Amino acid sequence: MPRATVIGSGPNGLTAAVSLARAGYAVEVIEAAPTIGGGVRSDTSTLPGFVLDVCSAVHPAAYSSPFFRAFGRDRIDWIIPEAAYAHPLDGGRAGIAWHDLERTADALGPDARAWRALLRPLSSHIDGLLDFTGGSLLRLPDDPVTAVRYGLRVLEQGSAMAERTFRTAEAAALVAGVVAHANSALPSLSGAAAGLLLMAQAHAGGWAYPRGGAQRIADALADDLRAHGGRIRTDAPVADLSALDWGDPRQGDLLLLNTAPRLALTLRDVPVRYADAVRAYRYGHAAAKVDFALDGPVPWTNPDVALAPTVHVGGTREEVWASENTVAQGRISDRPYVLVVQPSVLDDSRAPAGRQVLWAYIHVPANSDADATELIVRQIERFAPGFRDRILASHAVSARERVHLNPAEIGGDIFGGAFTMRQAFVRPVLSRTPWRTPMPGVYLASAATPPGPGVNGMAGWHAARTALADAGERVALPDLFTP
Structure with a gap:
């Protein structure tokens, strides 16, 4: 069974993980924080019994x-x-x-x-x-x-x-x-x-x-991931991908990043042109x-x-x-x-x-x-x-x-990158498939890729679909989510 490692448990990361687990991958999600959810977390930061959303609140x-309509x-x-x-x-x-x-x-x-x-x-x-x-x-x-x-x-x-x-x-x-x-x-x-x-x-x-807070979105996705054999590891920050054992892309293993794109630059053998484009991406x-x-x-x-x-x-x-x-x-x-x-x-x-x-x-x-x-x-x-x-x-x-x-919020930018007309097209690179990186088996699955900010799961789903297409897995959305 091929492996898929997803860094970050925000809605896009969990969406990608669910998609790949349902397609037959052995999926592990690695999250830096003690709890899952990224932009869809809830806590009691004011007083006990008062549930507030850490990031997004209305969806x-x-x-x-x-x-999400296909997911249920x-x-x-x-x-x-x-x-x-x-x-x-x-x-x-x-x-x-x-x-x-x-x-x-x-x-x-x-x-x-x-x-x-x-x-x-x-x-x-x-x-x-x-x-x-x-x-x-x-x-x-x-x-x-x-x-x-x-x-x-x-x-x-x-x-x-x-x-x-x-x-x-x-x-x-x-x-x-x-x-x-x-x-x-x-x-x-x-x-x-x-x-x-x-x-x-x-x-x-x-x-x-x-009802109950934004955390319900993350919990529903995590429950489905576990039901399809996926695992989630929390309290596990990843700052250097070159030291991460995520498998062998020649064997079909995948690495998906629900993070700021610059984390990809910690991999070995990143093409100079791609690295320059990622560094030019603005927050x-x-x-x-x-x-x-x-x-x-x-x-x-x-x-x-x-x-x-x-x-x-x-x-x-x-x-x-x-x-x-x-x-x-x-x-x-x-x-x-x-x-x-x-x-x-x-x-x-x-x-x-x-x-x-x-x-x-x-x-x-x-x-x-x-x-x-x-x-x-x-x-x-x-x-x-x-x-x-x-x-x-x-x-x-x-x-x-x-x-x-949330380490993806560079400088406090909650959108994963400045939402400008230029970066509506160049997010973070100009491509019809910007979720794919030039590094084999590595994909971006965050708000720094289209469609950009918003809790919709689409960036993660596009990243997973792109990875499946590259692997020869032609899976349409309705088929992917048939019970």
């Missing part, structure tokens, strides 16, 4: 992912919020993006037509959009019409034209809050590309998240995160905001853009854009009865050692007076400290 990409989404208890995300504004106003596109549009009044025009063609053809964005962009899409529509909207929302799309502050803020996920200067094509995909998913499958700005244990719900001025697990806090579109552009210039905004998740509004397993948890981060320059607690509290207080008094405990992690949680 529309996982719920809509072709991999029913293995995880998904919560699909009626209110996908909210964006509070001063004076008690707020924009609410409902799972129902028509409800969202109707609430936007004079912007109803523009909202429908922007998102209905994408959300109603979500499979075509996911096909186009779910792998290498150096190929012909299965649904070229949807791909063209998406591209045209990216050009619109990624440029100054975005300012002319909507007339109401609510609609403009709803878009800005999602586009700002990309952690880039705004407006930008990369931000618009990421934001439009997320917005389309909100009105298609929804902004789902697992982006970072995130500084704070977890809160609360003695009750967040007292949002607008009560509808309390219905949405995901809240974008930062004021108007202009304020969000200014905050992100300040980070792009190497500084931290005094009034930052804050990405907030309040999972326990719909998941009572996350906190003791009557209590709640809140997960929040701001964007900061790479390697920043800033504690974001006070900046986050002040911004939430702006739209939820009394929030500060609800805090029982908090736990802050700076950008510089994030690499200790």
Whole structure:
């Protein structure tokens, strides 16, 4: 039986491991941390009984992912919020993006037509959009019409034209809050590309998240891996691949890296051209995160905001853009854009009865050692007076400290590399199969390969499929996951 060694137990690493174990490989996953999951871990870092997610918290990409749909989404208890995300504004106003596109549009009044025009063609053809964005962009899409529509909207929302799309502050803020996920200067094509995909998913499958925490995703994958003979070893950091016994590629053995690509350079006989390309791969700005244990719900001025697990806090579109552009210039905004998740509004397993948890981060320059607690509290207080008094405990992690949680987060970059238009194509090299390295038997299976950031498992699945194709194993996805 050929061996497959996977370094890193994030969602992409576990996806690759499951795929290869089901294809008949003897799989071992090696994880540096004491627990598995990488970007899908949960812990009790604030107080006992309060379950918070270490990295990602809401997973529309996982719920809509072709991999997870084939794997079996029913293995995880998904919560699909009626209110996908909210964006509070001063004076008690707020924009609410409902799972129902028509409800969202109707609430936007004079912007109803523009909202429908922007998102209905994408959300109603979500499979075509996911096909186009779910792998290498150096190929012909299965649904070229949807791909063209998406591209045209990216050009619109990624440029100054975005300012002319909507007339109401609510609609403009709803878009800005999602586009700002990309952690880039705004407006930008990369931000618009990421934001439009997320917005389309909100009105298609929804902004789902697992009941009980993100760890449920890793646990479901790990259970399937073990059921097919795979093993997982934790507390086992790997800093030098040249010293690792991962088998013999001439005998069909494989090494898959759910890590930063630079780890591949520790192998022997790395071609100079490939090494230079990996060294040129850029990492982006970072995130500084704070977890809160609360003695009750967040007292949002607008009560509808309390219905949405995901809240974008930062004021108007202009304020969000200014905050992100300040980070792009190497500084931290005094009034930052804050990405907030309040999972326990719909998941009572996350906190003791009557209590709640809140997960929040701001964007900061790479390697920043800033504690974001006070900046986050002040911004939430702006739209939820009394929030500060609800805090029982908090736990802050700076950008510089994030690499200790996940070695793949270089400088605190949670995306596995700057999400720019160039690196949408060159990730980390320009190739139709960037998961394959020039070293025999070695493949990249991380967010540093297409489709990039997001918990969807697709990078790991593409890496496994590429390895199987190279080995002569032509395994289609439905066949691979037939019980």
